[in-house]
Amino acid sequence: MSDLLGLEEAQRQLLALAPVLPVERVAVEAMLGRYCAEDIRAARTQPAADLSAMDGYALAPGEGPWRLIGESRAGAPFSKTLAAGQCVRISTGAMLPEGADRVLLQEDAEVRDGAIRASDMPPPGRDIRKRGFDFATGDLLLARGTCITPARMALLLAGGHGMAAARRRVRIAVLDSGDELASDPANCLPHQIPASNGAMIAAMIAPWGCDVQRLGPIGDDMTALAGALAAAEEADILITSGGASVGDHDLIKPALAAWGAETAFWKVAIKPGKPLLVARRGAQVILGLPGNPVSSFVTAFLFALPLVRAALGDPSPLPRSVTMRAGAMLPAAGKRREFLRAVSEDGSVSHAGAQDSSALATLAAADCLIDRPAGAPAAAPGDPVPVLYLRNG
Structure with missing residues (x-):
């Protein structure tokens, strides 16, 4: 395990590579999911009269x-x-x-x-x-790094701002690869599986200030991968899914190397999601996620979304942990830090079912992840456990 990075160190190294995007003036009504690039003060008093x-x-x-x-x-x-x-x-x-x-x-x-x-x-x-009871001219409405929600959008408009400063939208290319992937889920042969990771990852990113380019699915072929990578030349962030492990047909690493990318690190001590790859090609950041759909989802949640938020200007882009009570017995953890798909209810949390990294039904039923440190002892019902809610933001 000594050659594997821990989660926090891997996240730290990844976020240090986050692209620095230029700041632009944006219509407030187009800022949903983006972050203020400067402090914004009220240009008017609300209400303006009694x-x-x-x-x-x-x-x-x-x-x-x-x-x-x-x-x-x-x-x-x-x-x-x-x-x-x-x-x-x-x-x-x-x-x-x-x-x-x-x-x-x-x-x-x-x-x-x-x-x-x-x-x-x-x-x-x-x-x-009374005049000014909500805010007065010059009051701080939103601090730099604040994410724009519908309510905050309304606040800026009420404060007299039709435009505000935000970082340019992140250009993201999402590429899924593998000979086993069928592009048409309704026409899938027994030796194939429907390609779902690209759509899933793009959907996870969509609520943020991004322009997403879908590439794939691409077969395990160096020429085909080279063509797909060439189509991602203008992306700030390239996210791949599949082909980042150690099998004879896992070609993402050599394809990236041939494209001119340099690996920053490979493999993280988490389960699911061990074969995570981070590379860089000039200012472009490349995040290679595992191909198993649950592993792809969990690593996108722990790495891709924080990277996107950091590029947009979020000062605290990592998911926040809360403490809940175990609703059922949890077995002792293994040698890697584990993230169990789970369901929360009334302050307690229980695993959602089969924890295999291909079990999409369990993932779809889950609303959170139970964070189990490496080597953690079994947890009895009622014991406190750290939990990450599976929601954007």
């Missing part, structure tokens, strides 16, 4: 009754100043007119002979969203 938080009546100070003299609607404010004994009808989100100091809820108002009386008198300031 607003009503409810439907009702904006009242001038006093005990009432109040004479109704107009209306303030969202987008159509009442333009005059209220004098003593006056009020206006007001809707949720409408500007509070000058001279008003509270809002009387619609259900607490008595309307009689053109006058408004309060059945439940509100105190001053009731149901008013």
